[in-house]
Amino acid sequence: MAEISWISRGPLEHVLVVGAYGARDVAPGISLTEVRNFDLIQVMARRGKGAELANAAKARFGVAAPDAPKAVSASDVTLIWSGPDQFLVLSKGGKHAIDILSQAFSQSASLSDQSHARALISVTGAKARAMLAKLSSLDLHPASFPIGAAAATSIDHTGVNLWRGNDRPDGQPVFNLLVFASFAVSLWHTMLDAAAEYGVDIGFLEELA
Amino acid sequence: MRIVCPFCGERELGEFTYLGDAKPVRPAAGASEDEVFDYVYLRDNIAGAMSEYWYHGGGCRAWLKITRNTLTHEISSVEPAAGVGARQVAR
Ligand SMILES: [Zn+2]
Numbered sequence A: 001m002a003e004i005s006w007i008s009r010g011p012l013e014h015v016l017v018v019g020a021y022g023a024r025d026v027a028p029g030i031s032l033t034e035v036r037n038f039d040l041i042q043v044m045a046r047r048g049k050g051a052e053l054a055n056a057a058k059a060r061f062g063v064a065a066p067d068a069p070k071a072v073s074a075s076d077v078t079l080i081w082s083g084p085d086q087f088l089v090l091s092k093g094g095k096h097a098i099d100i101l102s103q104a105f106s107q108s109a110s111l112s113d114q115s116h117a118r119a120l121i122s123v124t125g126a127k128a129r130a131m132l133a134k135l136s137s138l139d140l141h142p143a144s145f146p147i148g149a150a151a152a153t154s155i156d157h158t159g160v161n162l163w164r165g166n167d168r169p170d171g172q173p174v175f176n177l178l179v180f181a182s183f184a185v186s187l188w189h190t191m192l193d194a195a196a197e198y199g200v201d202i203g204f205l206e207e208l209a
Numbered sequence B: 001m002r003i004v005c006p007f008c009g010e011r012e013l014g015e016f017t018y019l020g021d022a023k024p025v026r027p028a029a030g031a032s033e034d035e036v037f038d039y040v041y042l043r044d045n046i047a048g049a050m051s052e053y054w055y056h057g058g059g060c061r062a063w064l065k066i067t068r069n070t071l072t073h074e075i076s077s078v079e080p081a082a083g084v085g086a087r088q089v090a091r
Helices: A050-061 A098-104 A128-135 A181-198 B033-041
Strands: A019-021 A030-037 A039-045 A071-074 A077-083 A086-091 A109-113 A118-124 A150-155 A158-165 A174-180 A200-207 B002-005 B009-012 B017-021 B049-055 B063-069 B075-080
Touching (some): A039 A050, A039 A098, A050 A077, A050 A098, A077 A150, A077 A158, A118 A128, A128 A181, A158 A181, A174 A181, A181 A200, B002 B063, B002 B075
Parallel strands (some): A030 A200
Antiparallel strands (some): A030 A118, A039 A086, A039 A109, A071 A077, A077 A086, B002 B009, B017 B049, B063 B075
């Protein structure tokens, strides 16, 4: 019988080339960073259990889960709105992994482990908005899309969860993006095309910051 | 055309899929063949305000019930479709 080995690797591992990309005569206007390891759980209220889920989430995370397009952070977790009565739980180190959350929400929600089903890409830099404006029809102006704003939307016909994290220490905005793993390579190329003219600094993080 | 999703806010048409007429009501069990035929196949061709189902598949994946003027594309109301299970409409 043939030996089958499973090699675990990030969805962008064979296309992501660390370093500079695109225009070189300018300081990079965009940084693109893939985050390779994280726990991501989709939580969806069962029929009529929205209020119960909200209470359970508050008890579990210490913060209220978002009931509008927002991302809410506590010390060790980010809760990202993904639709009515549903949200994503982004964390690391197994603290909010599926086996633990499925107990916390056993009465109120259905859960699905998306940890290895999505790619997480962080877009930042002085030209981050200019680049995203080519790809998204959302208004990402700070007045319309402040820190903590989130959206379930489509970029290049691909469904994404987009949210704005805390600004970088130098004041530049940070946009985080979750995309289905099998669409990640396509979206990655689209993003590189859109970003090339601004100069890109490409990198990855093994762990969620 | 842009649609204001009650959950996500204003979005481009490309994020939505059209299902069709929201008016037909499933006949009760034991209804006549004519009633079932009408429900399954016959549709009014409305020139004016029409009640329709749309799906926000490129966003929050909620089903919406929309009143759209088929002559002008003007949308006069958007609400979550029955069964969406939403605890509350966010905005
Ligand atoms: Zn929506």
